[in-house]
Amino acid sequence: MTITFHGAARCVTGSKHLIKLNNGTQILLDCGLFQGMGQETDELNGHFGFDPGKVDYLILSHAHIDHCGLIPRMVAEGFKGTIFCTAPTMDLARVLLNDSAGIQQQDADYLNEDRKKKGLKLIEPLYTEDDVMEAMRLFKIVDYNTDFEIEPRVTLRLTDAGHIIGSAAVHLTILEDAKYTQLTFSGDVGRYGDLLLRSPQGFPQAEYIILESTYGDSYHREFEPLEDRLLEVITQTCMLRGGKVVIPAFSVGRTQELLYALNALELKGILPDVPYYVDSPLSEKATQVLREHPGVYNRDVKEVMKQDDDIFRFKGLKFVQSVEESRAVNSDPRPCVVISSSGMAEAGRVKHHIRTTVSNEKNTILMVGYCEPTSLGGELMRGKRVVSIFGEDYDVRADVQVIRSMSAHGDSDDLLKFLSCQNPAQVKTIYLVHGEYDVQQKFSEKLKEVGFDNVRIPGQHQMEEL
Numbered sequence: 001m002t003i004t005f006h007g008a009a010r011c012v013t014g015s016k017h018l019i020k021l022n023n024g025t026q027i028l029l030d031c032g033l034f035q036g037m038g039q040e041t042d043e044l045n046g047h048f049g050f051d052p053g054k055v056d057y058l059i060l061s062h063a064h065i066d067h068c069g070l071i072p073r074m075v076a077e078g079f080k081g082t083i084f085c086t087a088p089t090m091d092l093a094r095v096l097l098n099d100s101a102g103i104q105q106q107d108a109d110y111l112n113e114d115r116k117k118k119g120l121k122l123i124e125p126l127y128t129e130d131d132v133m134e135a136m137r138l139f140k141i142v143d144y145n146t147d148f149e150i151e152p153r154v155t156l157r158l159t160d161a162g163h164i165i166g167s168a169a170v171h172l173t174i175l176e177d178a179k180y181t182q183l184t185f186s187g188d189v190g191r192y193g194d195l196l197l198r199s200p201q202g203f204p205q206a207e208y209i210i211l212e213s214t215y216g217d218s219y220h221r222e223f224e225p226l227e228d229r230l231l232e233v234i235t236q237t238c239m240l241r242g243g244k245v246v247i248p249a250f251s252v253g254r255t256q257e258l259l260y261a262l263n264a265l266e267l268k269g270i271l272p273d274v275p276y277y278v279d280s281p282l283s284e285k286a287t288q289v290l291r292e293h294p295g296v297y298n299r300d301v302k303e304v305m306k307q308d309d310d311i312f313r314f315k316g317l318k319f320v321q322s323v324e325e326s327r328a329v330n331s332d333p334r335p336c337v338v339i340s341s342s343g344m345a346e347a348g349r350v351k352h353h354i355r356t357t358v359s360n361e362k363n364t365i366l367m368v369g370y371c372e373p374t375s376l377g378g379e380l381m382r383g384k385r386v387v388s389i390f391g392e393d394y395d396v397r398a399d400v401q402v403i404r405s406m407s408a409h410g411d412s413d414d415l416l417k418f419l420s421c422q423n424p425a426q427v428k429t430i431y432l433v434h435g436e437y438d439v440q441q442k443f444s445e446k447l448k449e450v451g452f453d454n455v456r457i458p459g460q461h462q463m464e465e466l
Helices: 040-046 071-076 087-118 129-136 226-240 254-267 283-292 299-304 323-331 350-357 376-381 412-421 437-449
Strands: 002-007 016-020 026-029 057-059 082-085 139-141 148-151 154-160 168-176 179-185 208-212 244-248 276-279 317-320 336-340 364-367 386-389 392-395 399-402 429-433 462-465
Touching (some): 071 087, 071 129, 082 087, 082 148, 087 129, 087 139, 087 283, 208 412, 226 244, 226 254, 226 336, 226 364, 244 350, 254 276, 254 283, 254 336, 276 323, 323 350, 336 350, 350 376, 350 386, 364 376, 429 437
Parallel strands (some): 026 057, 057 082, 082 139, 179 208, 208 429, 244 336, 244 364, 276 336, 364 399
Antiparallel strands (some): 002 016, 002 462, 016 026, 148 154, 168 179, 386 392
């Protein structure tokens, strides 16, 4: 069999890894959208590097857009197979993909207003909500820790990866040429001791491991609780300077962690009295999905739920739905906190919020997670003093703050702990994906130090024989 790495290869988005068996069966691991890759982004998203119509099965590790965001495009181009994932992942994928389709249409409409005036060719979205509906018909639920035969001689097992609700590491046992092969794909590995979720599970011994490496050279050391950091930023910005706090945050996972921390401040009676807006049409739906799957929460959260029946709601919170409401928040000069997607500030309403606040020194833009270096969020985190938003340059005068420890991805120690259930002598190869190349090179050395002798870092569209 072979595996070809069509995404998240020496970069952090666009997860796609295609397994081809000797009998012709093709199994795709994830089908994610490239994000924050500068001018290359559209080109990368427009060409899979394989024929979607020849893929038999798709196994989805979790519902983040950089892992599932091209599924509707793949279906539109001929994929008719089955998509396997957990129940929460299917529920989240439905709302996230519909939201992605809506954002693409909104951004296309916004940019096309100017392109029409200049006589330029109009931009088309990658896919529509109708495409999403067709894709959702192909989903099939697989429970955690259950062996499921997807076809004769190919068995699938999913284990909890602790990254976001429903996230799974993928384990395949394949009988080919009278020989069994065990392959594991980590998906994205969560943190041990996460604010909301259970820790990643151990998994069966594998011969080949496709491992994410986003934070392979980093350590999420907590210098102070998230609640204290939020309280400090909101007090300094809103109460003392009379400004706004804009927080780019993914609608699933990061937004709920922020709401949980702000709710904790209210339970303590110290939440600053300003409006709090969650400006992302899908966030309320995504939060409801979390409410419907309480089994994913860790023990501490379940204890809080005994005294608070809604851990994501507090005084002053409003979920913004319509474009008109979003524009009203933008034009309102009063102090407030705005949480809006996307987390890398590359798409969606958050770009408009940053555009209207970034040049005013009273305001704060608070980054709370990983950003591709070339994304708008990445440029702000690097201290760039002029940024381009919707084709126009803006001076960065707002205070840019970063909470680096707030991540749904495990750090170097978490990744090593995730692998601690494995006998390194029985692992033939670890393939590092979903990471920047310099980070992967450093993490490769750490893996070799603990006994994993053969570590490879595949490039885009690189094929490997197993």
